[in-house]
Amino acid sequence: MSNGLTRFLGDTPGRTILKLLVASFVVGVVMAAFNWYPIDVWYWVRDFVARLWENGFAALGRFGTYLALGAAVVIPVFIVMRLISFRR
Known part of the structure; x- marks a missing residue:
């Protein structure tokens, strides 16, 4: 199960969640800066x-x-x- 999930996500689930959190934070800061x-x-x-x-x-x-x-x-x-x- 874990191998299939890792293959689907492209990385381990923990690292993928961390990457998504960082990307979401950066996009949120940029959008807030432009008032979007x-x-x-x-x-x-x-x-x-x-x-x-x-x-x-x-x-x-x-x-x-x-x-x-x-x-x-x-x-x-x-x-x-x-x-x-x-x-x-």
Whole structure:
């Protein structure tokens, strides 16, 4: 049992707990220094995904606008050129 647990944790359980406690303390000090809270991190991630979602659809909208503007010129020119070459 201990061998499997040690292999899973990457070290002995006692040393792993000690490493986790030290890492938690250091991260806690840094977060307190910047006045960050775990819920703030969650809000940042949520807002980032929301902005990415909105901007992604805005980019698709701009793509559609550019496509329509170009098609308003290209398609009539194409039809006129086809009609001219059809008469020959």
